[in-house]
Amino acid sequence: MIFVSNSARWEQPRTSLFTDHYELTMLQGALHSGAAHRKAVFEAFARRLPDGRRYGIVGGTGRLLDGIMAFRFGEEELEFLARTGVVNKETLDYLADFRFTGDIWGYAEGEAYFPNSPILIVESTFAEACILETYILSVLNHDSAIASAASRMVMAAGQRPCIEMGSRRTQEESATAAARAAVIAGFDSTSNLEAGLRYGLKTVGTAAHSFTLLHDTERDAFEAQVASLGAGTSLLVDTYDVEAAVRTAVDIAGDKLGAVRLDSGDLVEQAQWVRQLLDDLGNEHTRITVTSDLDEYAIAALQSAPVDSYGVGTSLVTGSGAPTASMVYKLVSRTNDAGEFVSVAKAAKNKTSKGGRKYALRRLNDNGTATQELIGVGHRPADDGNDRTLLQQFIKNGELLPGWTGHEGVLRARQRHADSLAELPTVVHRLHRGEPAIPTIYEEN
Amino acid sequence: MIFVSNSARWEQPRTSLFTDHYELTMLQGALHSGAAHRKAVFEAFARRLPDGRRYGIVGGTGRLLDGIMAFRFGEEELEFLARTGVVNKETLDYLADFRFTGDIWGYAEGEAYFPNSPILIVESTFAEACILETYILSVLNHDSAIASAASRMVMAAGQRPCIEMGSRRTQEESATAAARAAVIAGFDSTSNLEAGLRYGLKTVGTAAHSFTLLHDTERDAFEAQVASLGAGTSLLVDTYDVEAAVRTAVDIAGDKLGAVRLDSGDLVEQAQWVRQLLDDLGNEHTRITVTSDLDEYAIAALQSAPVDSYGVGTSLVTGSGAPTASMVYKLVSRTNDAGEFVSVAKAAKNKTSKGGRKYALRRLNDNGTATQELIGVGHRPADDGNDRTLLQQFIKNGELLPGWTGHEGVLRARQRHADSLAELPTVVHRLHRGEPAIPTIYEEN
Numbered sequence: 001m002i003f004v005s006n007s008a009r010w011e012q013p014r015t016s017l018f019t020d021h022y023e024l025t026m027l028q029g030a031l032h033s034g035a036a037h038r039k040a041v042f043e044a045f046a047r048r049l050p051d052g053r054r055y056g057i058v059g060g061t062g063r064l065l066d067g068i069m070a071f072r073f074g075e076e077e078l079e080f081l082a083r084t085g086v087v088n089k090e091t092l093d094y095l096a097d098f099r100f101t102g103d104i105w106g107y108a109e110g111e112a113y114f115p116n117s118p119i120l121i122v123e124s125t126f127a128e129a130c131i132l133e134t135y136i137l138s139v140l141n142h143d144s145a146i147a148s149a150a151s152r153m154v155m156a157a158g159q160r161p162c163i164e165m166g167s168r169r170t171q172e173e174s175a176t177a178a179a180r181a182a183v184i185a186g187f188d189s190t191s192n193l194e195a196g197l198r199y200g201l202k203t204v205g206t207a208a209h210s211f212t213l214l215h216d217t218e219r220d221a222f223e224a225q226v227a228s229l230g231a232g233t234s235l236l237v238d239t240y241d242v243e244a245a246v247r248t249a250v251d252i253a254g255d256k257l258g259a260v261r262l263d264s265g266d267l268v269e270q271a272q273w274v275r276q277l278l279d280d281l282g283n284e285h286t287r288i289t290v291t292s293d294l295d296e297y298a299i300a301a302l303q304s305a306p307v308d309s310y311g312v313g314t315s316l317v318t319g320s321g322a323p324t325a326s327m328v329y330k331l332v333s334r335t336n337d338a339g340e341f342v343s344v345a346k347a348a349k350n351k352t353s354k355g356g357r358k359y360a361l362r363r364l365n366d367n368g369t370a371t372q373e374l375i376g377v378g379h380r381p382a383d384d385g386n387d388r389t390l391l392q393q394f395i396k397n398g399e400l401l402p403g404w405t406g407h408e409g410v411l412r413a414r415q416r417h418a419d420s421l422a423e424l425p426t427v428v429h430r431l432h433r434g435e436p437a438i439p440t441i442y443e444e445n
Numbered sequence: 446m447i448f449v450s451n452s453a454r455w456e457q458p459r460t461s462l463f464t465d466h467y468e469l470t471m472l473q474g475a476l477h478s479g480a481a482h483r484k485a486v487f488e489a490f491a492r493r494l495p496d497g498r499r500y501g502i503v504g505g506t507g508r509l510l511d512g513i514m515a516f517r518f519g520e521e522e523l524e525f526l527a528r529t530g531v532v533n534k535e536t537l538d539y540l541a542d543f544r545f546t547g548d549i550w551g552y553a554e555g556e557a558y559f560p561n562s563p564i565l566i567v568e569s570t571f572a573e574a575c576i577l578e579t580y581i582l583s584v585l586n587h588d589s590a591i592a593s594a595a596s597r598m599v600m601a602a603g604q605r606p607c608i609e610m611g612s613r614r615t616q617e618e619s620a621t622a623a624a625r626a627a628v629i630a631g632f633d634s635t636s637n638l639e640a641g642l643r644y645g646l647k648t649v650g651t652a653a654h655s656f657t658l659l660h661d662t663e664r665d666a667f668e669a670q671v672a673s674l675g676a677g678t679s680l681l682v683d684t685y686d687v688e689a690a691v692r693t694a695v696d697i698a699g700d701k702l703g704a705v706r707l708d709s710g711d712l713v714e715q716a717q718w719v720r721q722l723l724d725d726l727g728n729e730h731t732r733i734t735v736t737s738d739l740d741e742y743a744i745a746a747l748q749s750a751p752v753d754s755y756g757v758g759t760s761l762v763t764g765s766g767a768p769t770a771s772m773v774y775k776l777v778s779r780t781n782d783a784g785e786f787v788s789v790a791k792a793a794k795n796k797t798s799k800g801g802r803k804y805a806l807r808r809l810n811d812n813g814t815a816t817q818e819l820i821g822v823g824h825r826p827a828d829d830g831n832d833r834t835l836l837q838q839f840i841k842n843g844e845l846l847p848g849w850t851g852h853e854g855v856l857r858a859r860q861r862h863a864d865s866l867a868e869l870p871t872v873v874h875r876l877h878r879g880e881p882a883i884p885t886i887y888e889e890n
Contacts, residue, residue, distance in 0.1 A: 010521075013458075018617035020610065020636040022650030025674055029652060033669035035659050042655070067617075076455075080642040088673075126659050133653075134636075137613035138620055165465065168582035169769040172463035172512075173618030175583055193469070194462040197525040205467030207474060208578075210487070210776035213789040214480050214571050224478035228533075229470055240792045314769060323763045324614040331655035344658040347685045 010198040015067040016098075017077055020134045021086060027127055028091040036094075036127040039341070041333040041357045044106075044120035044140055046113070050148070050322030052433025055424060057151045057417060058119055059181040060143025061109035062409030065394050067135060068100055100128050101398035105391045107360075109409065110147070110184050110416030112424060114373045114436045118358035119144075119327065121391065126334060133329045141327050142174060145319035146181035149296070151417065152320070153312055154186035155429055156299040161188035161309045163204060165291065166317035178317045184413040187316075188309070200407035206261075212239040219248050226253045234259035234289055237274075246274055250281045259287040259308070267292060268305040275306035295320050296431055333357050343378065354442065360390040362423070362438075370423050373440040381443045388423075455643040460512040461543075462522055465579045466531060472572055473536040481539075481572040484786070486778040486802045489551075489565035489585055491558070495593070495767030497878025500869060502596045502862060503564055504626040505588025506554035507854030510839050512580060513545055545573050546843035550836045552805075554854065555592070555629050555861030557869060559818045559881045563803035564589075564772065566836065571779060578774045586772050587619060590764035591626035594741070596862065597765070598757055599631035600874055601744040606633035606754045608649060610736065611762035623762045629858040632761075633754070645852035651706075657684040664693050671698045679704035679734055682719075691719055695726045704732040704753070712737060713750045720751035740765050741876055778802050788823065799887070805835040807868070807883075815868050818885040826888045833868075 030036035049056050073081075073095040081087055081095070102124025113119055120136060122129040154162055164182040167175035172194075179195035189202040196203040207225055215221035222235055222245075231253040237245035237260045249257055260278070262270050267290045278286050290302060291311035299310050319325075330353045333341050343355030356378040363372035364386040374381050383389070394404050403412060421428065428437045475481035494501050518526075518540040526532055526540070547569025558564055565581060567574040599607055609627040612620035617639075624640035634647040641648040652670055660666035667680055667690075676698040682690035682705045694702055705723070707715050712735045723731050735747060736756035744755050764770075775798045778786050788800030801823040808817035809831040819826050828834070839849050848857060866873065873882045 015617065017639040017642055018612070018620065019638050020612055020650055021638055021641075021648040022636060022652055024638070025650055026652045026656045029656060029666075029670045029673045030659060032673035033660065033665065035665075035669070038659060040659065077642070080638075084641060084648070086638065086641075086648065126655075130655060133655075134613050135617060138615065138617040141614050142616035142619070167463070167465055168579050168774075169586050169771070170583065171587035171616065171619040171622055172460065172580060172583040174587070174616040175463065177616055191465040191467060193464050193466055193525075193531065196466075196529060196531075197462055197522070203466045203529070203531065205465055205470055207467055207471045209791045210571075210575060210578075211471045211474060213776045213791065214475060214483060214485065214779055215478065216781065220478065220480075221474075224480070225474045228474045228477035238791075314771070318768045323768045324759060326614070326759070329613075331658045334659055336661065346654045346658065346683075 012066045012070045014074055014077065015071050015135055016073050017080070018135045018138060019131060023131045023133055024081070024087045024091065024095075026130055027094070028087045030126055030130070031090055031094060037125050039335040040124065040126040040129050040331055042122045042129045042133070042329055043118045043332050043358060044136055044327050044329045045116050045118055046325055046327045048115050048326070049436055053148065053322070054428045054430070054434060054437040055112045055114065056144060056325060057147040057185055058107045058109055058111045058113055058140070058144055059147030059184060060139040060177070061106060061394070062405045062413065063143065063177060063180070064136060064139040065104075065400055066405045067139060068104070068132060068395065069400055071098075071100060071132060071135065073098055094127065099398060100124065100132065100395070102128055102395070103393065103397065104395035105393050107390055108392050108413065108416045109404070110413035110420065111390065112420045114438060114440050116354075116375065116440050117373055118360055118375065118391070121358065126331070137327055137329050141324045143177055143181045144325040144327065145323055146178045146316065147185045148325065149320035149322065150182040150185035150187055150316055151421065152296040152431065153299055153310075153316065155421070156296045156303070156431060157310055158303060160307065162186070163188055163309060163311045164190040164192065164316055165311045166313035167192045169314040170317040175317060180410060182316055184410060185417055186414070199410050201410070206234045207236055209236060209239045212236065218245055219252070222249055222252050231256035232258035234261050236261045236263060238262055238264050242270060242274065243277065246277050247281070250278070250283050250286075255282050255285065257283055257286045259289050261289045261291060263291045267307070268302060271302070271305040271307050300431060328353070361387040362390055363387050364423065368423060369425055370438050372438055374443060375440060376443045457511045457515045459519055459522065460516045460580055461518050462525070463580045463583060464576060468576045468578055469526070469532050469536065472539070472576055473532045475571055475575070476535055476539060481570065483571050484780040485569065485571040485574050485776055487567045487574045487578070487774055488563045488777050488803060489581055489772050489774045490561050490563055491770055491772045493560050493771070494881055498593065498767070499873045499875070499879060499882040500557045500559065501589060501770060502592040502630055503552045503554055503556045503558055503585070503589055504592030504629060505584040505622070506551060506839070507850045507858065508588065508622060508625070509581060509584040510845055511850045512584060513549070513577060513840065514845055516543075516545060516577060516580065518543055539572065544843060545569065545577065545840070547573055547840070548838065548842065549840040550838050552835050553837050553858065553861045554849070555858035555865065556835065557865045559883060559885050561799075561820065561885050562818055563805055563820065563836070566803065571776070582772055582774050586769045588622055588626045589770040589772065590768055591623045591761065592630045593770065594765035594767065595627040595630035595632055595761055596866065597741040597876065598744055598755075598761065600866070601741045601748070601876060602755055603748060605752065607631070608633055608754060608756045609635040609637065609761055610756045611758035612637045614759040615762040620762060625855060627761055629855060630862055631859070644855050646855070651679045652681055654681060654684045657681065663690055664697070667694055667697050676701035677703035679706050681706045681708065683707055683709050687715060687719065688722065691722050692726070695723070695728050695731075700727050700730065702728055702731045704734050706734045706736060708736045712747060712752070716747070716750040716752050745876060773798070806832040807835055808832050809868065813868060814870055815883050817883055819888060820885060821888045
């Protein structure tokens with residue numbers, strides 16, 4: 001896989017108003033009571049995986065950390081909050097000087113997660129940690145949903161590359177984030193140019209049906225494409241008659257034709273006879289790409305067909321049935337007037353969570369295979385020798401630690417994804433529904 | 446409903462790289478063949494509605510039009526495209542000067558649509574219309590999916606207001622767009638501050654469980670909130686024991702207490718006894734808001750309970766099972782070398798579409814109820830006297846026509862939504878699955 005270099009000058013915009021109104025009114029109330037400055041620990045986690053999934057993949061951390069550094073209130077935001085009366089003067093004064101000064105820990109981006117894995121831990125004052133809630137969840141919920149779906153697609157595709165091409169089926173900024181998350185989870189490349197610019201991802205693409213329809217004949221279109229993009233291009237062969245198109249394509253591009261793309265019909269059956277036809281014409285090296293509404297199940301069904309790569313769109317960007325990772329962000333511990341930490345948790349019905357700061361290890365057996373997600377409540381569980389520490393520090397005293405963001409962060413997360421998957425039991429290779437691949441075990445104080 | 450005024454100075458960023466790589470390589474190929482400058486008509490439409498839905502609602506048009514005006518290639522974009530070799534020098538020169546100079550027509554934002562309704566029609570050169578494809582579909586597919594889901598929720602809620610609070614469950618920019626789409630489809634307000642700033646929407650919010658957990662007692666938390674936000678605030682009463690919380694709330698805020706919020710448990714049963722308790726305590730005017738994972742079906746089930754407003758999150762921002770509207774954008778007509786328009790359409794398997802420029806009327810009976818979506822192919826169907834013309838012009842010779850964007854556009858779209866729904870047959874009030882509310886009828890040349 002070749003990334004282009006990341007010399008992009010994309011500038012992270014301010015993120016402070018990607019926030020629910022109530023985060024700021026809570027801040028106001030807490031400034032009033034004085035509790036705003038109590039030390040607090042918030043944790044982001046998912047109570048469960050999407051129905052039947054064996055694992056989830058953490059996505060978005062790199063984007064999130066850049067966004068937290070840009071979580072500042074400028075003149076425009078303050079003017080809006082003042083004009084609309086969202087908060088009072090005391091609160092506006094606090095926000096004007098706001099920057100996050102605490103610590104943030106979490107699962108590395110690309111890491112596998114399970115129910116109740118403490119994916120992100122924010123240690124700061126209540127005021128600082130509270131107002132980041134909405135933004136943290138937006139990024140993690142979206143990007144993890146995409147990374148989790150992408151990971152299963154890549155697994156189903158085996159050694160064949162997957163190409164992300166779902167931009168048109170989701171909001172434009174989500175599309176850019178989705179392309180990034182897909183590449184972290186093992187996609188080879190994306191069609192999304194903005195993601196190429198921001199994160200240095202490899203972008204690919206050649207032509208759609210409209211290009212063929214624009215020209216008077218399919219031959220005219222193919223000739224123009226080959227003349228302009230070279231024989232190594234991928235020609236879309238299903239605008240009219242597939243067989244005729246393949247013959248025309250080979251006639252024009254010769255045995256250097258890079259690929260043909262199939263975007264409709266019975267892809268298994270078509271791939272078989274198109275492969276035979278290409279071989280008969282002497283084009284053993286011309287690849288076959290398929291792209292029609294694929295998901296992990298369709299990819300698995302195509303593994304027996306002579307297909308060389310998969311283009312995935314709608315299903316990827318909508319999380320293949322699970323468009324959000326359903327993570328929540330909960331206050332689990334805060335200080336009292338004596339400055340001592342007190343574990344806290346909501347008590348009422350069906351949405352309980354566990355109070356106390358969490359620590360997490362992935363317990364591995366002697367073969368290096370994961371057996372448990374071990375979570376210590378209020379303490380670090382003892383490492384039995386093979387265990388892997390899951391929590392990494394991202395931000396220390398408000399300073400971003402190096403290596404987690406930008407192009408470098410994507411590369412590192414992609415490697416983390418590959419390494420984490422290799423460690424999971426083989427049940428994760430099964431697409432059918434079942435229990436999480438390993439159990440989450442709490443070790444209480 | 447009160448909107449705040451829209452004096453926001455939010456500036457639309459450039460949108461040109463929210464684009465699939467292949468749009469630009471097609472441009473390059475077409476510049477090479479010369480066909481790039483042929484006149485072309487592209488149309489955006491959905492081949493079908495989400496499974497069982499009776500209608501869809503067009504969302505995103507106002508955002509889209511602003512974005513098309515900002516679809517320009519600056520130094521940063523051109524440098525990226527050059528450095529990564531996406532396109533050649535000739536194409537870069539074309540893009541450097543690019544601005545859209547054609548005409549754009551479409552269904553007004555907020556309008557109901559049906560299978561094959563020509564939701565957006567772009568008339569320009571192939572070059573100009575082609576490279577807008579991905580961005581147009583991203584905006585329309587996302588925002589229409591949200592508006593369509595929101596419309597059903599508002600219908601299920603009857604006269605009770607719905608509040609959008611799903612920001613945390615979707616990507617941060619999608620959240621802002623979703624808030625806007627929800628308000629267009631009749632939601633009363635949103636928790637999303639960025640949407641408040643950009644579009645002048647009413648934002649609301651008070652406190653979450655963490656605010657209660659932060660304080661030593663629930664009473665401390667409620668006192669702080671009431672002292673800071675006033676007795677008219679909404680107190681969240683399910684952190685510990687609901688009955689005790691309601692009694693504490695009334696004790697602190699008195700009969701001026703604005704609302705209590707229930708976020709867990711059996712909402713129907715709880716709303717009933719909480720209403721009774723509030724009444725018994727003399728708080729007949731204190732409202733009850735419910736917020737726990739609601740969708741249109743849960744809202745319908747709560748209509749018999751004494752609930753005053755619904756807060757909707759996850760289900761809204763994920764389109765209630767249909768996170769994308771599945772619209773496509775197809776070349777339907779283009780000129781030949783003689784300058785004459787020729788209808789074009791893909792012929793191969795299972796993804797056919799109908800060539801030729803479309804015109805659309807909503808046929809109404811004498812009672813003003815819609816009976817047909819009448820689509821003329823290549824001509825305007827004759828109006829039988831009651832019909833309503835659906836296509837509006839948004840952009841003329843590259844100039845944005847007034848009234849469609851910004852705060853004004855949101856207000857206008859919200860009115861369009863209300864008026865269009867009032868015109869549809871009563872079957873649209875049913876939540877269960879069925880056929881589209883009216884059939885789409887083609888009138889051929």
